[in-house]
Amino acid sequence: MTDIATYNFAYLDEQTKRMIRRAILKGIAIPGYQVPFASREMPMPYGWGTGGVQVTASIIGPDDVLKVIDQGADDTTNAVSIRAFFRKVANVAVTTDTASATIIQTRHRIPEHPLAAGQVLVYQVPIPEPLRFLEPRETETRKMHALEEYGLMHVKLYEDIARHGRIATTYAYPVKVEGRYVMDPSPTPKFDNPKMNHSPALQLFGAGREKRIYALPPFTEVVSLDFEDHPFEVQTFDQPCALCAAKNVYLDEVILDDHGDHMFVCSDTDYCEKRRGDGHRGHLAPETDLAPETHSAPGNMEPAQ
Amino acid sequence: MTDEPLLRVSALSKSYGSRVGCDNVTFDLWPGEVLAVVGESGSGKTTLLNCLSTRLLPSSGTASYRMRDGHFRELYRMSEAERRFLMRTDWGFVHQNPADGLRMTVSAGANVGERLMAVGDRHYGKIRATAVDWLSRVEIEEDRIDDEPRAFSGGMRQRLQIARNLVTGPRLVFMDEPTGGLDVSVQARLLDLLRGLVTDLGLAAIVVTHDLAVARLLSQRMMVMKDGRVVESGLTDRVLDDPRAPYTQLLVSSILQV
Amino acid sequence: MPTPLVVSNVAKSFTMHLRDGIKLPVVADVSFSIRAGECTVLGGPSGAGKSSILKMLYGNYAVDEGQIIVTHDGGLIDLATAGPRTVLAVRRQTIGYVSQFLRTVPRVSALDVVAEPLVERGEERESARSKARDLLARLNLPEKLWALPPATFSGGEQQRVNIARGFITGHPILLLDEPTASLDAKNRDVVIELIAAKKASDVALLGIFHDQDVREAVADRVIDVTAFAPGKIAA
Numbered sequence: 079m080t081d082i083a084t085y086n087f088a089y090l091d092e093q094t095k096r097m098i099r100r101a102i103l104k105g106i107a108i109p110g111y112q113v114p115f116a117s118r119e120m121p122m123p124y125g126w127g128t129g130g131v132q133v134t135a136s137i138i139g140p141d142d143v144l145k146v147i148d149q150g151a152d153d154t155t156n157a158v159s160i161r162a163f164f165r166k167v168a169n170v171a172v173t174t175d176t177a178s179a180t181i182i183q184t185r186h187r188i189p190e191h192p193l194a195a196g197q198v199l200v201y202q203v204p205i206p207e208p209l210r211f212l213e214p215r216e217t218e219t220r221k222m223h224a225l226e227e228y229g230l231m232h233v234k235l236y237e238d239i240a241r242h243g244r245i246a247t248t249y250a251y252p253v254k255v256e257g258r259y260v261m262d263p264s265p266t267p268k269f270d271n272p273k274m275n276h277s278p279a280l281q282l283f284g285a286g287r288e289k290r291i292y293a294l295p296p297f298t299e300v301v302s303l304d305f306e307d308h309p310f311e312v313q314t315f316d317q318p319c320a321l322c323a324a325k326n327v328y329l330d331e332v333i334l335d336d337h338g339d340h341m342f343v344c345s346d347t348d349y350c351e352k353r354r355g356d357g358h359r360g361h362l363a364p365e366t367d368l369a370p371e372t373h374s375a376p377g378n379m380e381p382a383q
Numbered sequence: 384m385t386d387e388p389l390l391r392v393s394a395l396s397k398s399y400g401s402r403v404g405c406d407n408v409t410f411d412l413w414p415g416e417v418l419a420v421v422g423e424s425g426s427g428k429t430t431l432l433n434c435l436s437t438r439l440l441p442s443s444g445t446a447s448y449r450m451r452d453g454h455f456r457e458l459y460r461m462s463e464a465e466r467r468f469l470m471r472t473d474w475g476f477v478h479q480n481p482a483d484g485l486r487m488t489v490s491a492g493a494n495v496g497e498r499l500m501a502v503g504d505r506h507y508g509k510i511r512a513t514a515v516d517w518l519s520r521v522e523i524e525e526d527r528i529d530d531e532p533r534a535f536s537g538g539m540r541q542r543l544q545i546a547r548n549l550v551t552g553p554r555l556v557f558m559d560e561p562t563g564g565l566d567v568s569v570q571a572r573l574l575d576l577l578r579g580l581v582t583d584l585g586l587a588a589i590v591v592t593h594d595l596a597v598a599r600l601l602s603q604r605m606m607v608m609k610d611g612r613v614v615e616s617g618l619t620d621r622v623l624d625d626p627r628a629p630y631t632q633l634l635v636s637s638i639l640q641v
Numbered sequence: 642m643p644t645p646l647v648v649s650n651v652a653k654s655f656t657m658h659l660r661d662g663i664k665l666p667v668v669a670d671v672s673f674s675i676r677a678g679e680c681t682v683l684g685g686p687s688g689a690g691k692s693s694i695l696k697m698l699y700g701n702y703a704v705d706e707g708q709i710i711v712t713h714d715g716g717l718i719d720l721a722t723a724g725p726r727t728v729l730a731v732r733r734q735t736i737g738y739v740s741q742f743l744r745t746v747p748r749v750s751a752l753d754v755v756a757e758p759l760v761e762r763g764e765e766r767e768s769a770r771s772k773a774r775d776l777l778a779r780l781n782l783p784e785k786l787w788a789l790p791p792a793t794f795s796g797g798e799q800q801r802v803n804i805a806r807g808f809i810t811g812h813p814i815l816l817l818d819e820p821t822a823s824l825d826a827k828n829r830d831v832v833i834e835l836i837a838a839k840k841a842s843d844v845a846l847l848g849i850f851h852d853q854d855v856r857e858a859v860a861d862r863v864i865d866v867t868a869f870a871p872g873k874i875a876a
């Protein structure tokens with residue numbers, strides 16, 4: 079086993095963390111603006127959230143409590159290994175409980191439990207540039223941001239409506255930040271877009287391969303782009319969570335067997351488990367669902383070693 | 384008719400190192416006037432056009448443009464943001480190769496609507512209705528509105544490019560060989576269309592062409608360039624029917640009849 | 642009688658740069674005036690410079706020397722030195738021109754070719770078209786041709802379109818370069834009537850008529866262009 083002492087705290091050296099923190103501060107100062115930074119190699123491949131990991135590594139302190147989710151779930155390989163990584167290199171407490179986390183690193187979701195002031199949500203971002211879809215030249219997209227030339231974003235939405243009769247973009251749905259920068263919220267479902275608006279939490283976005291960091295300070299206005307006659311709408315589900323009966327949450331389709339049987343359940347596993355722990359039952363929930371000692375609040379918290 | 388020009392160009396020069404792009408070009412352009420710039424390739428036509436449209440900065444000289452508020456603004460002193468705004472609202476630029484002026488991977492309707500959306504139109508239905516209207520004005524069937532220009536013929540692409548440029552009601556349009564690369568019959572149709580639009584909309588235009596027939600048909604005034612300099616200018620029919628400069632005589636004599 | 646156009650000491654030559662710069666003098670010391678309500682005819686043999694004079698008056702040929710003073714828009718303008726915009730304004734408002742041949746524009750119907758000068762002067766397209774129909778009917782152009790572009794018309798048909806286009810407006814000065822050359826007798830007579838009507842409405846006409854009968858029918862005055870042959874001493 080490698081000795082913890084051979085790592086710098088949170089893996090990155092202090093110089094690098096300072097550099098990244100400066101980029102983060104700049105991002106906070108200019109909400110929605112993509113700040114370039116010198117992305118480092120991390121002991122995991124690109125696409126595994128190296129941008130988010132570098133941001134987390136730069137802001138995490140010994141007293142932080144970290145939660146990591148991947149598409150809402152705490153228990154995917156990706157989430158588990160990032161959580162393990164920080165337990166090892168920063169020796170911090172980790173949790174699956176949204177409310178008790180101080181830092182939540184996420185891939186593609188915002189937790190259902192409302193975030194609070196003092197919390198930091200760190201997004202892993204694959205492609206930070208919302209204009210990339212139509213304008214491949216980086217020099218040109220930078221200029222378009224600088225000059226607030228955002229007609230192209232609406233061209234994309236126009237194409238959606240022309241092709242599908244409605245805005246068919248369901249994730250990575252572009253937003254305008256504080257009436258200034260157009261931003262890609264990372265591939266979160268558009269269901270989560272309203273949660274970004276005026277969130278009391280600090281939201282940080284890290285794109286490792288593309289070497290960009292951007293941020294939404296708490297209580298920032300985040301407006302989803304739309305047309306007057308095709309206003310922005312979040313996805314709605316015609317049934318509640320099959321396990322916990324939650325409504326107005328984002329559901330994933332789970333295939334049950336080879337016959338095409340399926341059910342819709344909360345994509346936010348922590349939220350779903352909590353509700354079940356509190357006695358909520360969906361129509362497909364097994365009677366003896368979960369042992370209360372592992373899933374009652376405040377979630378399964380693993381203290382720092 | 385106003386008594387002031389739309390564009391005033393004075394002693395405009397552009398050199399590429401020791402090579403001359405255009406040299407000491409001076410002229411005024413009035414609203415509703417079409418000026419043809421002719422000359423063989425390499426004579427500086429496109430350099431001049433790119434300088435005028437601020438896609439290129441001149442080495443020296445000035446160009447001022449009368450904004451919609453009636454005030455003249457020095458083009459090369461405007462901020463880039465202002466110039467780009469001008470380019471997508473009050474100006475148009477029709478490229479010789481439509482692929483340079485179109486977004487080939489979005490639909491015809493979106494190509495036409497883009498400028499509207501860029502200036503803040505946020506009503507899909509209205510944007511689409513305007514796009515339909517403009518497509519019909521450039522003789523593109525309504526049912527092609529959701530097709531990408533990749534599926535269009537050269538002539539259709541060029542007409543689409545024109546619609547895309549004119550949708551915001553610009554006052555000045557730059558055209559670089561708008562009929563170049565098209566079949567003769569397709570050219571005729573495009574020219575006729577352009578002629579009609581220019582007259583109906585009262586557009587001012589600067590049209591670069593090496594085709595004297597295009598100049599004859601579209602423009603009232605003409606400038607003949609050679610080695611970056613204007614060797615002759617005047618009423619188009621005067622320059623073509625009574626060419627004075629040796630180079631103009633050569634140009635006119637080397638084509639059959641315009 | 643008012644004098645809408647005065648030509649004084651005009652000279653014209655062509656320098657042929659492609660042929661060692663030889664200079665081809667065409668006319669010199671051209672001086673005459675035309676009067677409203679009259680048809681003045683330029684006479685002289687082929688090559689004497691008749692068309693060149695008309696073209697200078699229309700701004701189509703440059704003028705080497707002299708003045709061409711035209712009453713335009715309540716003032717006097719020297720066309721010999723006027724800039725392109727002024728020449729265009731004069732063409733729009735003051736001087737009309739029927740050339741020897743129609744210059745066809747692709748895809749524009751005969752009717753619109755004829756109506757265009759009126760539209761340019763600010764007339765509603767429909768009323769301009771209705772006047773164009775009247776004139777084309779009068780010149781016996783078959784109605785089935787009106788909607789077609791004249792490019793494929795016969796010489797005589799094209800010339801009638803050209804005449805209609807020239808006669809449709811109320812320009813106070815009208816220049817005519819052999820308008821009847823390719824017309825049959827019946828249509829020549831129509832042109833003679835049209836000219837008479839222009840005279841009656843005080844238009845000053847200046848024309849070249851190859852055809853003796855037409856010339857006699859319309860001319861109030863004949864100016865012999867050979868008098869302006871270069872090298873001759875002006876009287």
Ligand SMILES: Nc1ncnc2c1ncn2[C@@H]1O[C@H](COP(=O)(O)OP(=O)(O)OP(=O)(O)O)[C@@H](O)[C@H]1O
Binds near residue numbers: 625655665667688689
């Ligand atoms: N654009 C031109 N370039 C060179 N020479 C020209 C041009 N136009 C006319 N000329 C020459 O000027 C002279 C006068 O020609 P113009 O056409 O004026 O004669 P005209 O009296 O109208 O003859 P016609 O009765 O045959 O029509 C001729 O020698 C002619 O070749």
Ligand SMILES: [Mg+2]
Binds near residue numbers: 691693849
């Ligand atoms: Mg003649």
Ligand SMILES: [Zn+2]
Binds near residue numbers: 319321324349351353
């Ligand atoms: Zn649930």
